[in-house]
Amino acid sequence: MRVVATDAWFHHRPSGWRRRGPITVLKVLNRMERSGIHPGAVNLLRRLDQDEFRLLFAVTSGAAGAFDGEIRALGGEVYHCRADWRFPWSFLRLLRQVRPDVVQAEVVQADVTILSGVVLALARLGGVRRRVAYLADAPDRHGDSLGGRVRRIVGRLLLDRFATHLVAVSEAVMRGLWRENWRLDSRCRVIYHGVELEPVGVAIAARRRAEELAEDDQELVTIVHVACPDSAKSRDRAVEILAALRGRSVNARLLFVGRQDAAETARLVALASRRGVADHVEFIGEVLEIPRLLVAASLLLVTSRHEGLTGIVLEACAVGTPVLCADLPGVDEIARLLPGVTILPLRISDAVWADTAEMLTAVPPTIDQRREAMRLLRRSPFTMEHWQRDITAVWS
Structure with a gap:
């Protein structure tokens, strides 16, 4: 039997459908620690109106993080979904469980660009209409090595195919991880980190x-x-x-x-x-x-x-x-x-x-x-x- 990937696979939205309840956002990242973009994500969770947005985290390292307890206390949730050979099945099960309106794949290292592309591909298969690639790191640390070039090419192909939005933390990151002419792509936007x-x-x-x-x-x-x-x-x-x-x-x-x-x-x-x-x-x-x-x-x-x-x-x-x-x-x-x-x-x-x-x-x-x-x-x-x-x- 052939499985057809449609946006309605998990979400059936009849004519005249209107949203009830908050927008559920599932952020997928490697780990939650007190460095990089992670403290800012928790600060954002503190500020969000729970009646408007429900913020969830999927951690692909499978490791407990410094903010797990605080996230849960603030009304969020952390799911540990290790990026191994079982990841596609476990992530699809997670999508069925939480039914997110938005999946945001955090590209915090160029090495995981491919994984981010896979995440968004699975989100597409799971019927998630809004799929965000969040580019938060500098260009590939492997530089011009063969492995680095292959990762960049495959990762960009996946993101290009399955991301509905591409957000970068700076213009330099957008140019380095995406394209020099990123302004011509209507999906692209630079959003700077914020200080509380x-x-x-x-x-x-x-x-x-x-x-x-x-x-x-x-x-x-x-x-x-x-x-x-x-x-x-x-x-x-x-x-x-x-x-x-x-x-x-x-x-x-x-x-x-x-x-x-x-x-x-x-x-x-x-x-x-x-x-x-x-x-x-x-x-x-x-x-x-x-x-x-x-x-x-x-x-x-x-x-x-x-x-x-x-x-x-x-x-x-x-x-x-x-x-x-x-x-x-x-x-x-x-x-x-x-x-x-x-x-x-x-x-x-x-x-x-x-x-x-x-x-x-x-x-x-x-x-x-x-x-x-x-x-x-x-x-x-x-x-x-x-x-x-x-x-x-x-x-x-």
Whole structure:
């Protein structure tokens, strides 16, 4: 018997049909963790009107995530649907169970573009009319290797065939993962990530109180590096820059923030010991209140080889903390609209990076400058209000 894939396979909508109840959105992603686009997705869930949108998550790693409990407490749900040989059947069963109006496949790594295409193909088979490819990472980390080219070609063919909408977190990501002439495709839209401004205001107010009480060592330069364990984040480069900076008699320390991997941590500790800065490197793990961390920092250091939009840069801009960042295309778009971002190529020597860091941290921002930074971000497209409005318009 031949199965015919029609939009009515799971959803029979008779003439005169009208929606009753919220729009159900099933977001499919690799895992839920406190980095990348995931905290923003949970912030969006907090803001959504449950009478209008029901937000569900399907996790293809099969692993429990840091936000699972909070998502359920907010009225959402997390389904663990491992991407193995049984995935097509288990995902189709999930579609029958939750009957989503929208399936959104999150392309958080170029490696999983094919999986995202498969997800949208299965959604089409399952009768889901609105199928969104959400492009959230930089171009393929495999570059021009044969395997990388094959993955890009197959992934784009699948997305081209089965996506009804293509949303990217930046123009650079849209060009890199989709096409240079993306503006000619009516399905394509760039929607920037948004920053929640209320925690930013609270963090700046707390910083003002700390300064009034003289609680901080004004001579200490605190450099923050926020990332998950991944060779593309170049965490070892941050240690080298710290060593070069302390070689200039700058009283600096480096805080590594984010999920830790035992092997990577041991390697970074060994490197710091060889460079003579082991006493000035701290690993503080995942942090819930990122704005408070950033507003107390002297500098945000970003040494990644590739990123999508780099939300942590937006959060630093919101609190007025200087940013020293590798030349990432998505960050170029932020720097065009917001001040406080200095960009250097990774190929430039550690000495130049250290010189620039010393210059950026010589005069700490005042509270008034931090407040102005928050006002500038509020007037930019990088707010949660803009993100919520634009992404719900796609779902609707």
